[in-house]
Each structure stands twice: as structure tokens, then as C-alpha cells.
Amino acid sequence: MTEEAISVPHRESALLRLVKGAALIRESWVGMVGLAIIVFWALVALFADVVAPFPPNATGIPMLAPGGAGLDGTSVHWLGTDQLGRDILSRIIFGSRQVLLYAPLATFCAYAVGVPMGLAAGYRRGITDEVLSFIANVILSFPVLVLYIIIIATIGASGINIVIAVTFASAPGIMRIVRGLVLDLRNREYVFAAETRGEPAWRIMMIEILPNARGPLIVDACLRLGYVIITIGTLGFLGLGLPPPDPDWGKMITETRQFITIFPHMAIFPCIAISSLVLGFNLLADGLREVSLRD
Amino acid sequence: MLIFIARRIGTMVLTMLVVSLILFLLLEINVEGVAIKVLGAFTSDQQREIWLEENGYFDPLPLRYARWVGNAVVGDFGESVRFKVPVSEILLPRIWSTAVLGFWALLFASAIGLFLGVIAGMREGSKLDRTVSVGSIVTTSVPEFASAPLLSALFVFYLPQTIGWGLPGTSSMSSGFDWVQLILPVMVLVLYDFGYIARMTRASMAEVMMTHYIRTAVLKGLPYGTVIRKHALRNALIAPFTVIMLQINWLLSGVIVVEFFFAYKGFGSLLLEASLNQDIFLIEACAMVAVFVAVATQTLADIGYTYLNPRIRFS
Numbered sequence: 001m002t003e004e005a006i007s008v009p010h011r012e013s014a015l016l017r018l019v020k021g022a023a024l025i026r027e028s029w030v031g032m033v034g035l036a037i038i039v040f041w042a043l044v045a046l047f048a049d050v051v052a053p054f055p056p057n058a059t060g061i062p063m064l065a066p067g068g069a070g071l072d073g074t075s076v077h078w079l080g081t082d083q084l085g086r087d088i089l090s091r092i093i094f095g096s097r098q099v100l101l102y103a104p105l106a107t108f109c110a111y112a113v114g115v116p117m118g119l120a121a122g123y124r125r126g127i128t129d130e131v132l133s134f135i136a137n138v139i140l141s142f143p144v145l146v147l148y149i150i151i152i153a154t155i156g157a158s159g160i161n162i163v164i165a166v167t168f169a170s171a172p173g174i175m176r177i178v179r180g181l182v183l184d185l186r187n188r189e190y191v192f193a194a195e196t197r198g199e200p201a202w203r204i205m206m207i208e209i210l211p212n213a214r215g216p217l218i219v220d221a222c223l224r225l226g227y228v229i230i231t232i233g234t235l236g237f238l239g240l241g242l243p244p245p246d247p248d249w250g251k252m253i254t255e256t257r258q259f260i261t262i263f264p265h266m267a268i269f270p271c272i273a274i275s276s277l278v279l280g281f282n283l284l285a286d287g288l289r290e291v292s293l294r295d
Numbered sequence: 296m297l298i299f300i301a302r303r304i305g306t307m308v309l310t311m312l313v314v315s316l317i318l319f320l321l322l323e324i325n326v327e328g329v330a331i332k333v334l335g336a337f338t339s340d341q342q343r344e345i346w347l348e349e350n351g352y353f354d355p356l357p358l359r360y361a362r363w364v365g366n367a368v369v370g371d372f373g374e375s376v377r378f379k380v381p382v383s384e385i386l387l388p389r390i391w392s393t394a395v396l397g398f399w400a401l402l403f404a405s406a407i408g409l410f411l412g413v414i415a416g417m418r419e420g421s422k423l424d425r426t427v428s429v430g431s432i433v434t435t436s437v438p439e440f441a442s443a444p445l446l447s448a449l450f451v452f453y454l455p456q457t458i459g460w461g462l463p464g465t466s467s468m469s470s471g472f473d474w475v476q477l478i479l480p481v482m483v484l485v486l487y488d489f490g491y492i493a494r495m496t497r498a499s500m501a502e503v504m505m506t507h508y509i510r511t512a513v514l515k516g517l518p519y520g521t522v523i524r525k526h527a528l529r530n531a532l533i534a535p536f537t538v539i540m541l542q543i544n545w546l547l548s549g550v551i552v553v554e555f556f557f558a559y560k561g562f563g564s565l566l567l568e569a570s571l572n573q574d575i576f577l578i579e580a581c582a583m584v585a586v587f588v589a590v591a592t593q594t595l596a597d598i599g600y601t602y603l604n605p606r607i608r609f610s
Contacts, residue, residue, distance in 0.1 A: 030429060137306075138313050141593065145548035146566065146585045150578065153570035154321060230438040234552060237440040238567060250440060257444055257556065261464055264448035271441035279436035286432055 024291045031287015037280030045096040053078070054087035056094035056247050061085050063263050079269045082256055088266060091247035092273045098248050099277065102159055103228045106166035107221060110228075114171035115217075118178025119205040123186055133179070136172035144169055148231065152240045159242055162235060166228055177220055181213040188212075215292050222285035226278040233274050249274045296608065300598055307594045314586045315367065319360050322575050326352045332573045333376050372580035377572050382580045385565065390584065392468075393554070393561035397546055399477065400484035405539050408489040412496020412535065417523060419501040427497065431490030439549045443483045443556040450479060466557040480553045487549055492538055499534040503527050533603045540596035544589040 012020075025031040044051060053075065054060075060071045062085040068077050070087075079088040121132040139147070151165040185191065186209065194208045235241040236250025244251065249270045256266035323329055329352065330343035347353060351362070366372070372382040415427035437445070447464050455461035466476040503509065504527060512522045551563035558564070562581065569577035601607050 030432075134313075138310055138317070141310050141314065141586055141590045142582075143544050143547035143585050143589050145551050146582055149551070149567060149570045150318075150321070150582060153573070153578070226436065233438060234440055237552065238555060239571065253440055253444055257447075260444055260447050261451050264444070264452045267444040268448055271437075271445050275437040275441050278438065279433060282432050282436045283429075286428070 025284070025287055028287035028290045030283050031291065034280045034283025034285070034287055037276055038284060041096050041277050041280065042100060044093055045100045048093050048097055052087075052090040052093040054090040056091050057086060057245050058090075059085040060087070063259070063266070065263075066265050080263075080265050082252070082266050083259060088252075088269055091252060092249070092270055095247035095249045095252065095270070096273070096277075098159075098242060098246065099229055099232060099274070102162060102232055102242075103225055106163045106232070107170070107225050107228050109163055109167040110170035110224070111174055111217075111221065113167055114174025115178050115210070117171065118175040119182055119210065121175065122179040122182025123201065123205050123209065129179070132175065136175050139169065139172045140176075142169075144231070145234065148235060149238070149240065152235060157235070157240050157243065162232060162241065166231060170224060170228070174220070174224075177216065178213065181216060182209055185209045185212055219285050219289045219292065222281050222288060226281035226285070229274065229278050229281070296601070299601060303594050303597050307590050310590050311583075311587065312364075315364055315583060316360065318579055318582055319363055322579060323359070323363070324356070329575065332575050367579075367583060372583075373576035375569075375574055375577045377569070377574045377577065382577050385577075386562075386580055386584065389560065389562045389565045392559065393550055393563060396477065396480055396484075396554075396559065396561060397543070397550060399481045400488065400546060400549075401539070401543065403481065403485045404488040404492060404542070407485065408492025408539075409496050409532070409535060411489070411493040413500050413523075413528065413531065415493070416497040416500025416504065416531065417527075419504065424497070427493060431493045433490075434486050435490035437487065439483050439487050439552040440556065442486050443479075443553060446479060446482055446486075447556075464557075466559040468560065476557075476559075480557050480559055483553050483556075484546065484549050488542060488546060491545075492535060492542060495538040496531070496535040500527065500531040503531040506530075533600065536603060537596045537600045540592050540599065543592040547585055547588065 025035060054070075054077075060077070060081055061068070062081060062083055064070075064077050064081040064085070066078060066080040068080060069075070070077055077087050077089070079092070082088055082091070117132050117136075121129040142150075147169050148165050151168060152161060155161050155164070182205075191204060191208050194204050199208075232241065232248075233250035233253075236248045237254045239251075239254065241250055242248045252270040253267050256263070256270075260267055326347055327343065330347050331338075334343055334346055351359065354362075370383045372386075374380065375382050375385060378385050411427045411431070415424040418424060450462040451464035452461075462479050463473075463476050464479075466480050468476060509522060509526055512526050513519070517526075547563070550561065551567055553559065554561045554564040555567055562584070565577070566581040566585065568574075569581055
């Protein structure tokens with residue numbers, strides 16, 4: 001038992017290496033700012049019940065200016081109220097839950113579909129590659145929003161349908177990136193070694209190739225998360241998002257945009273909220289890229 | 296070169312065919328559904344049957360698809376359910392309006408993006424470079440549906456209140472074409488799009504600045520301006536050409552949001568209206584037009600890139 005333990009060279013656990021890798025982001029201040037914004041919104045979403053001063057759908061005095069007093073005279077609506085008298089701050093706080101639930105879920109699903117497709121196309125090549133690449137080209141030839149509108153208009157608007165639409169529209173892009181990485185990695189010596197050992201193809205793809213492609217993929221995932229947040233917001237804005245009355249940032253903007261010339265605050269704060277979250281992911285992606293290029 | 300162009304155009308036609316098949320299957324495979332969407336929910340089965348019979352919906356699927364494609368190629372997409380006129384009649388003026396909007400947006404986004412990208416890439420790592428990079432990340436993080444209300448609040452609400460000058464908040468052009476109403480929509484599109492062009496141009500410029508021929512040109516004592524203009528720019532601007540062409544695909548998405556927000560009567564708002572009202576023939580027409588524009592610009596980008604890049608052109 002002990003002999004065996006000695007003969008195995010010391011190797012840090014996968015988790016520890018991941019944490020150490022993630023800690024590199026400290027070297028990029030842009031990345032740190034991005035991370036701080038994301039952590040801020042994650043905490044807001046997690047503790048929405050505690051930090052929100054009002055229930056998200058409770059109504060009070062409508063169209064109150066920021067800082068106005070509530071119905072009972074003592075409570076304060078820090079960001080004012082919307083056209084139905086709902087507290088805007090509380091709705092933004094609770095709206096962060098929708099975004100931070102559906103955006104990562106949709107991105108994850110898109111990766112779950114796109115990565116195996118890209119691995120298969122890049123590793124097997126030949127007819128598999130031709131077919132998968134052609135499918136990807138067809139889907140990518142749609143202007144993204146046109147694709148979303150057609151899908152949502154056909155299958156209906158709901159949380160799960162948004163996830164399906166995002167998966168369908170994003171997986172081809174992910175596939176292309178993975179395919180490109182695999183085409184490069186499949187000619188490495190450790191892949192030839194594994195092939196010589198007789199490892200099955202799925203094992204070579206998942207264990208030998210995929211972990212070595214993680215760098216660019218993590219950066220892409222960050223950028224894509226930001227983009228999916230924009231997409232979900234856009235769908236909400238166009239009236240194709242999550243059904244009312246639960247708060248959704250995109251929907252909050254569209255509901256209040258007709259009052260923009262009289263009460264601009266009602267639309268401005270959700271705009272700032274969603275932009276800041278997207279900015280967080282984009283900055284983090286930029287920081288990660290910078291750090292990963294350095295070594 | 297000719298073979299290459301022919302092959303690219305062949306791929307383009309094939310893609311269009313597959314897209315049309317997908318659209319057709321998605322929207323018209325359920326014959327009963329088509330009848331309900333066209334005639335309305337409050338019609339009897341008999342009425343629907345007669346309509347379907349008259350319009351040849353009981354023919355075999357391949358025949359129906361062939362007929363549909365044949366009509367689509369000559370621009371006949373049927374009659375819009377919502378507007379009660381042939382689809383092409385409403386589609387053409389809307390496409391023209393959007394082309395005007397898109398042209399100005401693309402022009403300004405490209406000009407600003409290229410300029411910033413070049414001056415940032417000239418001195419990689421300088422303060423100016425970092426400012427442009429971070430600045431373009433910030434502007435591309437503000438989605439169109441957020442920048443539209445923000446800019447509206449500024450130009451339609453706060454500025455008129457403080458300095459007495461502002462911009463109109465809608466672009467419905469209800470009393471004829473008006474340039475002033477075009478400013479805000481174009482501004483929103485440019486703000487979102489120029490950052491990506493700037494970043495790509497910067498990357499391309501920075502790469503060129505690292506090459507040996509630039510070092511040689513600098514070392515043999517050419518003025519810096521000449522090196523940039525004659526040696527660097529011509530090579531650095533090949534990649535951004537592709538980026539700008541592909542940007543048209545993204546612009547089409549942004550156009551939908553902007554036209555919806557500013558009530559601009561263009562192609563994007565038409566597509567959205569068609570989808571929300573289940574106006575299937577109009578959806579089909581709009582989607583085909585959108586995909587055609589996207590695929591055509593992609594093909595042009597490929598051909599243009601090959602033409603501009605001598606290393607590929609002469610091999």
C-alpha cells in the first residue's frame with residue numbers, strides 16, 4: 001500500500017489546480033473588476049429576499065421618483081416605483097435571479113451539445129465533419145435574433161423554451177471553436193500515445209483532448225454568458241421572454257419605455273443593471289485572455 | 296479564382312435551399328395549422344377544407360415545397376394575413392428603409408471602429424491602446440435595448456430640459472422622411488457595433504506592427520507616418536474588411552430591436568410584427584430575405600478576402 005503511494009509521483013488534486021489557475025486572474029485588474037461585478041450580482045440574487053426592501057410584485061404609489069416615500073410614509077423607494085407602483089429596486093434585485101438562473105443554464109446546455117459535436121467533427125473528420133459543419137453553417141447563416149424570434153414564435157415563450165432556443169442557436173458556434181481546437185490538438189504526441197495504447201475514441205476525446213482545450217473555451221464561455229444575458233434581455237424586451245408578472249430586466253425596460261420622456265428613471269435603472277452584468281462577464285473574459293496569453 | 300467564386304456561390308445556393316426547406320417544414324408541415332393561421336381561429340372545418348383544397352395544400356409535400364420555392368425565387372410569397380396585400384408589396388419599401396438605417400450605422404461604426412483600432416494597434420500596450428480596448432468592451436456590453444432608452448432619456452428628456460435642445464424620441468417618419476429622426480437609431484446601432492470592429496482592427500494592426508517588414512521599414516529610416524500608411528495599413532485592413540462584412544449579420548439583429556424601440560417602419564419591425572401575429576407567409580418572406588442578406592454578405596466577405604489578400608490570390 002505504502003509502496004504504491006510512493007511510486008506515484010506527487011500530483012496536486014484537480015480541484016487545487018483549478019483554484020490555483022483561477023487565482024491567476026488577480027494579476028489582471030480588468031478581470032478583477034469583472035469578477036467583482038459578477039460576484040456582486042450573484043450575492044444580490046442569492047440574498048434577494050433579505051436585501052430587497054419590498055416584495056417584487058407589491059404595488060404602491062405609481063411612478064414615484066427615486067427616493068420617494070412609500071405608502072406608509074416611512075419606507076423609501078430608493079429607485080422609485082414603476083407605472084404600477086412596484087418598487088424598482090426590489091424588482092431589479094429579484095430580476096437578477098431570473099437572469100442568473102437562465103443565462104448559465106442555457107449556456108451550459110449549449111456547451112453540452114456543442115462540445116461533443118465539435119470533438120466528433122474535429123477528431124473523426126471526414127464525413128462526420130462535413131455533415132456537422134454544414135449543419136452548423138446553415139444555423140449560423142441566420143441572423144441570430146431572427147432565429148430566436150422564429151423559434152420562440154413557433155414553440156412559445158417560457159423559461160425552458162428560451163433555454164432550448166439558446167442551445168439551438170449557440171451550439172453551432174461552440175462546435176466550430178471546439179472543432180478548430182481539436183484539429184490542432186489531435187496531432188499532439190500524447191494523443192498518438194493514447195491511440196497506440198488502444199484507448200477508445202471517446203476517452204481520447206474527453207480525457208486527452210478536451211482538458212487541453214479548456215483555456216480558450218473558458219474565455220469563450222464568459223463572453224457567451226454575457227451574450228446570452230443580452231439575448232434573454234432582448235427577448236424579454238421584445239415581449240418574447242418570460243411571462244409576467246415576475247420581474248425580468250428586459251421586460252421592465254419594455255414596460256416602461258413609453259414613459260421615457262416623462263419618467264426616464266423607470267427604464268434607466270434596469271438598463272444599467274443588465275449592462276453592468278454583461279460588462280462584468282466581458283471584463284472577466286478579457287482578463288482571463290490576458291492572463292492566459294501571458295504564460 | 297473563378298472556380299473559388301463559383302464554389303462559394305454554389306455553397307450559398309445550397310445553404311439557402313436547406314434554410315428554405317427548414318422554414319417550410321417548420322411553418323407549413325401542419326396543413327390544418329396553416330389554415331387556422333390564415334383564416335383565423337373562428338372558422339369552420341369546412342371553410343378550412345375548401346381553402347386548403349383551393350390552394351393546393353392536399354398535394355404531396357415535395358410538390359408543395361417545389362412550388363413554394365419556385366414562387367419564392369420570383370418574389371411571390373403569397374398574401375400577408377395581417378395586411379391583406381401581397382407580401383412583396385409591403386416588404387420592398389420596408390427593406391429600403393432598413394437599408395438606409397443600416398447603411399449609415401455601418402458607415403459610422405466602420406469609420407469609428409477602424410480609426411480607433413488603427414491608432415490603438417499602432418502602439419500596442421500604450422495607454423491609448425488600453426483605453427480603446429476597455430472602452431470598446433464597455434460599449435459592447437450595453438445591449439441595444441438598454442442603450443436606446445439611455446440615449447433617449449439623455450437626448451429626449453434631460454437635454455431639452457437643461458439646454459433646450461434635443462432629438463425626437465420616435466422615428467416613425469409619420470410626416471415624411473426626416474433625417475433628424477434617423478440620428479438616435481443610428482447612434483444606438485453604432486454604439487453597440489463599433490467596439491467589435493475596433494477590437495478586431497486593433498488585433499490585426501498590432502499583429503502587422505510586429506512583422507519584420509515593418510521593423511525593416513522603421514530601421515531604414517522611413518518617416519513613421521509613411522511606414523503606417525504605406526506598409527502597415529494596407530495589410531492590417533484586410534482582416535477588418537471581413538469583420539465589417541460579417542457585422543451586417545449582427546446588424547440585422549440590432550436593427551430589429553432599434554426599429555421596435557423607435558417605431559421605425561423597417562424590415563426588422565415587420566419581421567417582429569409578423570412573428571407576433573403568426574402571419575406565416577410574411578414570416579417566411581422576412582426570414583428568407585434576412586438569411587439571403589446574411590449568406591450573401593458572408594460569401595462576399597470570403598471572396599473579397601481572397602481577392603484582397605495576395606498570398607491567397609496568387610496561390
